[in-house]
Amino acid sequence: MSGHRTTEAGSHDQRTWDHRWGFADTQFIVHPDGAVELTGDRYPLCGYRMYDFVPYVEEVLGIRLDLRDIKPERTPKPIPPPVRNEPFLAELSGSLREDQFSTGDRERLIHSHGQTTTDEVYRVLYEQLDRYADLVIYPESEADVVRGVELAARHHVCLVPFGGGTSVSCALSLPGNETRMIAVVDLRRMNRIEWIDRENLRACVQAGIRGMDLEEALRREGYTCGHEPDSIELSTLGGWIATNASGMKKNRYGNIEQIVEKVRLVTPAGVVEHLQSLPRVSMGIQPQCLAFGSEGNLGLITSAVIKIFPKPEVTRYGSLVFPSMEHGIRFLHELAHTGFVPASIRLVDNIQFRFGLALKAHTEGMAAFLDRLKKFFVTRIKGFDPDQMVAATIVMEGSRDEVEYQQENLYRLAGRFHGLAAGAEAGRRGYMLTYAIAYIRDFVAQYHIIGETFETSVPWSQIDRVCRAVQEKAAEQHRAFKLPGKFYVSYRITQIYHTGVCIYFMYGLYTKGVDRPAEVFGRIEHSLREVILANGGSISHHHGVGKLRKDFMGATLSPAAVELVRQIKQAVDPDNVFGIRNNIFAG
Numbered sequence: 022m023s024g025h026r027t028t029e030a031g032s033h034d035q036r037t038w039d040h041r042w043g044f045a046d047t048q049f050i051v052h053p054d055g056a057v058e059l060t061g062d063r064y065p066l067c068g069y070r071m072y073d074f075v076p077y078v079e080e081v082l083g084i085r086l087d088l089r090d091i092k093p094e095r096t097p098k099p100i101p102p103p104v105r106n107e108p109f110l111a112e113l114s115g116s117l118r119e120d121q122f123s124t125g126d127r128e129r130l131i132h133s134h135g136q137t138t139t140d141e142v143y144r145v146l147y148e149q150l151d152r153y154a155d156l157v158i159y160p161e162s163e164a165d166v167v168r169g170v171e172l173a174a175r176h177h178v179c180l181v182p183f184g185g186g187t188s189v190s191c192a193l194s195l196p197g198n199e200t201r202m203i204a205v206v207d208l209r210r211m212n213r214i215e216w217i218d219r220e221n222l223r224a225c226v227q228a229g230i231r232g233m234d235l236e237e238a239l240r241r242e243g244y245t246c247g248h249e250p251d252s253i254e255l256s257t258l259g260g261w262i263a264t265n266a267s268g269m270k271k272n273r274y275g276n277i278e279q280i281v282e283k284v285r286l287v288t289p290a291g292v293v294e295h296l297q298s299l300p301r302v303s304m305g306i307q308p309q310c311l312a313f314g315s316e317g318n319l320g321l322i323t324s325a326v327i328k329i330f331p332k333p334e335v336t337r338y339g340s341l342v343f344p345s346m347e348h349g350i351r352f353l354h355e356l357a358h359t360g361f362v363p364a365s366i367r368l369v370d371n372i373q374f375r376f377g378l379a380l381k382a383h384t385e386g387m388a389a390f391l392d393r394l395k396k397f398f399v400t401r402i403k404g405f406d407p408d409q410m411v412a413a414t415i416v417m418e419g420s421r422d423e424v425e426y427q428q429e430n431l432y433r434l435a436g437r438f439h440g441l442a443a444g445a446e447a448g449r450r451g452y453m454l455t456y457a458i459a460y461i462r463d464f465v466a467q468y469h470i471i472g473e474t475f476e477t478s479v480p481w482s483q484i485d486r487v488c489r490a491v492q493e494k495a496a497e498q499h500r501a502f503k504l505p506g507k508f509y510v511s512y513r514i515t516q517i518y519h520t521g522v523c524i525y526f527m528y529g530l531y532t533k534g535v536d537r538p539a540e541v542f543g544r545i546e547h548s549l550r551e552v553i554l555a556n557g558g559s560i561s562h563h564h565g566v567g568k569l570r571k572d573f574m575g576a577t578l579s580p581a582a583v584e585l586v587r588q589i590k591q592a593v594d595p596d597n598v599f600g601i602r603n604n605i606f607a608g
């Protein structure tokens with residue numbers, strides 16, 4: 022299948038799938054006996070047979086899967102010839118080396134989408150996109166970027182910043198009505214740490230560095246950045262800033278806006294930046310804040326000064342089980358207002374908890390016996406109902422004393438809400454499972470199952486209302502569209518704050534026999550977002566708006582605020598060189 026071809030981005034040597042998620046050595050496969058396996062050895066979930074995977078999917082979706090019935094991928098891909106702006110190309114080739122730009126079909130296709138399930142990945146694999154990149158540029162320095170922006174402005178070329186391509190908000194979907202040549206600017210060759218300031222604990226880093234490479238390089242020097250989104254393997258520093266990203270360890274290190282001290286944004290009007298890097302400053306309106314959440318609309322982020330932290334002495338996983346979601350949420354609420362909040366804590370509902378179990382190795386003999394014993398303890402002795410119980414996974418990080426203090430207090434507090442310690446290994450597996458989610462999405466897609474994740478932030482008081490509203494709406498829509506089987510909705514709480522939480526939903530549908538499945542899926546997802554906002558949730562907690570959530574900006578910003586953002590765009594980019602049209606600029 023052509024979707025199984027792989028590419029090397031910039032100078033990175035870790036090959037990735039062209040259009041699907043992740044690394045080329047990793048994919049879910051199914052064995053003739055029905056067992057599912059994750060290939061390679063990248064994750065703890067790799068290399069063993071999961072016999073409960075397919076039965077779990079069948080149970081939650083109320084279907085029987087025919088594993089021979091694979092949705093055929095569209096090949097060859099329908100890529101039209103590029104729009105060519107010859108004067109621009111002529112000047113560009115005088116400024117860059119030949120290997121710094123490409124009009125090849127493969128490069129163009131890879132840079133024409135992000136990872137949004139239906140509107141991007143599904144359409145690349147099975148249908149077609151509205152618009153394809155005409156050119157891909159690989160700058161290697163800020164001077165290359167400045168020159169590219171200047172040429173694009175002069176020759177009326179549209180530029181689109183591209184980081185890791187992991188956007189899940191259609192922020193990288195190219196506007197179908199763009200008639201200018203679209204040049205996608207892939208920043209991943211700008212991937213160096215320029216300097217480390219050990220005394221003040223900060224580093225200046227080029228924006229195209231991938232999270233994993235940043236973390237590895239810092240760890241070699243004895244530091245960490247602490248920003249760990251689930252996409253850390255492929256997303257970049259510039260992308261994090263442009264989307265207002267959030268990492269799982271934000272309790273200890275902060276969200277991206279707390280980690281970045283200073284940022285450089287190259288716009289057609291010049292470089293927007295603050296001239297000093299300081300811990301905090303009271304200086305009036307802070308123009309560099311415009312880079313956060315800019316979603317490619319204003320310019321190219323080329324570098325940032327970020328906080329760095331000494332590598333933690335100890336990283337310790339943990340896990341807890343609770344009799345119900347309500348118990349777990351009450352525990353989180355109490356925990357959020359204590360002094361022993363761990364770097365990360367996530368609470369998964371019963372459906373996701375059981376999914377975790379379904380991905381375990383098939384157990385036999387003594388291991389099966391021990392598993393049964395554990396189950397007996399949890400379900401009988403403590404009176405937990407296996408269909409209600411939920412789990413929390415925990416990462417504690419810091420000095421040994423700090424971690425001991427957190428662990429002791431956290432488990433004691435959990436006891437007040439009938440929480441039971443479930444071991445470090447379950448915690449570690451829970452986090453590793455996160456890395457497998459998008460591989461699972463791509464695996465099940467070939468069996469006509471469309472799945473997507475979406476997130477929101479809500480005040481503590483609205484958690485229950487929002488979750489119930491999503492369930493009810495999903496059920497109503499399932500009936501209205503007369504869809505086969507059952508809908509899949511599960512959720513987890515991934516971040517806790519003083520005033521509320523981030524809820525991360527997973528939604529799935531079996532679409533065999535459904536007319537225009539991607540469109541149906543999109544409409545239902547839109548209606549779920551509507552009820553989230555109607556019940557007090559936000560447009561997004563960290564995925565951003567892109568084009569997917571553009572319809573909800575009216576419920577997010579006042580008209581005067583929208584106009585202000587328009588004027589800012591007008592000031593820095595009057596000719597709309599950065600014409601990706603996300604957020605309020607989306608059509």
Ligand SMILES: Cc1cc2nc3c(=O)[nH]c(=O)nc-3n(C[C@H](O)[C@H](O)[C@H](O)COP(=O)(O)OP(=O)(O)OC[C@H]3O[C@@H](n4cnc5c(N)ncnc54)[C@H](O)[C@@H]3O)c2cc1C
Pocket residue numbers: 042135136181182183184185186187188189192193208228229249250251252255256257258259260261262263264265266267268269315316317318320321322323458459563564565601603
């Ligand atoms: C499996 C998976 C897990 C995820 N987990 C998380 C998570 O835990 N937390 C989270 O916050 N997000 C998560 N995401 C979403 C995504 O990874 C983030 O939005 C990420 O910040 C995007 O970074 P990127 O480098 O891939 O940017 P891209 O996807 O390449 O681009 C995203 C947007 O930013 C713009 N952009 C990119 N680089 C620059 C730059 N240098 N200058 C200006 N604009 C730029 C693009 O034009 C586009 O509008 C996840 C996505 C997937 C697929």
